[in-house]
Amino acid sequence: MSTDSNRRDFLKVTAAAGAALGLGVPGAAHALSPRPSANRAPAGQARTLLILGGTGFIGPYQVRSALAQGLEVTIFNRGSRPGMFEGVEELVGDRNGDFESLRGRTWDVVIDNSTARPDWVTSIGEFLRDSVGYFYYVSSRSAYASHSTVPMTSAVPSYTYETAGVDRATADITRLPYGLAKAESEREAMRIFPDRHGIFRPGLIIGPDDPTDRFTYWPVRIHRGGEVLSPGDGTDPVQIIDVRDLGDFMALSSDRGHTGIFNLVGPATPRPMAELLYGIRAVTTAETTFTWVPREFLAERGVRPYAEMPVWRPPTPGSEGFARFDLSNEVAHGMTFRSLADTTQATLDFHFSRTPERQAEMRPGLPAEREAEILREWHASR
Template identity: 45%
Template sequence: MRVLVLGGTGYIGPHLVEHALARGHTVTLFNRGKTKPGLFPKVEKLIGDRSDPNGHEALKGRTWDVVYDLPTTNPQWIVNAAAVLKGKVAQYVFVSSTAAYKDFTRSFPDETHPTQEPAPISGPDAAAAPYGNKKVRCEQLVQDAFGAGATVVRPGLIVGPGDLTDRFTYWPVRIEKGGEILAPGTIDDPAQWIDVRDLTEWMVRLGESRTGGVFNAVGPRTVCGIGELLYGIKACFNNDARFTWVPTSFLTAQKVRSWVEMPVWSFTGASTVAFSTSVIEKALASGLTFRPLATTVRDALTWYHARPAAEQEKLRAGIAPEREREVLAAWHAQQSGAK
């Protein structure tokens, strides 16, 4: 295929480009040329600014089989791209988010679940609109412009090498250190994630098969419990790591939040439960596959240990070590008092 990637140098972009090249496709990158400009020296690179209505000049007069739009949360960027690419590409794959859904507290949303109100396309209200509302407007603009050739992918938590949010990486890093570990809720509380390579490799296959439509894109194959995740990670290490499971009610009283201090974890009624229980049968039917958890853990840790020391010392997600000790001490004190 002739593949155009809008962006391509951030988190998921390099993984997608590498796989597309490995599959023998011809790839063109379109971006401002400011982020990691040395990546993919043999790949064609076109320079432009998507925030500029005239910033897509480099794309004019060209055609591609499939376009991958990776970084967009700005509806005006879709308008600007569609003005040049409509009728010039067979398929437009847009990366949205499960944040597009209207009620995050409702469990098991599928692709027909109501979505947020779409954000305005431009103006101050557009800039101030929440992330999910912006994604919904972008989805609509892509579908309006490209019709049956539009593919909307709604990932949840994207994890693995290159993830700067640390929302998954916290757990392998913490478990690798060993000792007593604060574990949230119950082992059956829901958890979902997707390895960035499983996501991007599947997206390349969607382009190869010309598969349109809207897809939730998370894993594993069925919704698992947070315990399955944590014990699965623990199995990768031979150390003294041990979990102390602390009930949700106690964590709430201690102001320990799901997806923040306790990443990946959610629970029934939480404002994050939709992110952890998305229905993925449609994606599975279209070929989404998953690598072993141990592979994700190994590669995420390898990448983490190669990061600058300052980034390793202070993760962007997860409970701070001193706070973890405080909460565990408070929990043990309560348990001792109850006896």
């Protein structure tokens, strides 16, 4: 029998056993040969992982975690940052259809880090259908059209053309609203790999190398010291995800052959906004006080949650479960969470490693002058 025939037979067995595992069939974990997709590979037999991308923000942490997990890693991208990783095979191509470097190859797992293009998921998924055991798509909690359920749990994507108010017949699939695009991408992954998909829905991804500054604003602001404008009353819940925890869980899933839908946020018990800010302050030596300003007062002055006040998003009708995800399924599958102190220190170390010009360019959050102005107005109103 040819090598290609052996591979095709292996992939068929992988898919069948994955479906059996999902149904709880006894002995299913032992049905795979030669490389068990639901268990760690036998000693000395590393599993193979293809990462689409791998050189942006989350990709390098997936690569490092996978290598630490003992996986053999290949990355596929346009070759703009060659040589980032020692011991990693690099294949050059393009998500827009140049897949030639992937032709004739097989992997146990592929991780798709594409942003929000369902057509990209369709094209690469169809190309790799018979070449990979499992297809893992990095989606977003934005795939939920509503966060009204408390607590939130893993579920099929609820965003549809109808809930998004988009006409399917005339819509440009390359320019869909973000949540709808993620949900449609998930559906394509599920359609092409019905029993062999993993959908990973991170929330706000934070930590070292984050280019958005959405979490970085708070460690940097608190490190500066003084009176810190703090949003709401401190009780609004927060769930976020350290990029290293995301990478670790996806590497673990690749090693064990996890399937299904996973919400990648943390910690398992949502922390209040006050706990977040006080926890960050504990890492610094700055003399800092927090002044909590009601959301109504902030709204009157055009201060927006998640923008001028990063991370914070107070509950509104239909969003009560936004930061109240039930993570019992994820924890049962091995998800772990770094301490807030670890994330804060790593974020500060990263920030102060940047150029002075970039350090001064904090993208979200309130400029110092505007923060001081609002604080003066708040104190004067009392």
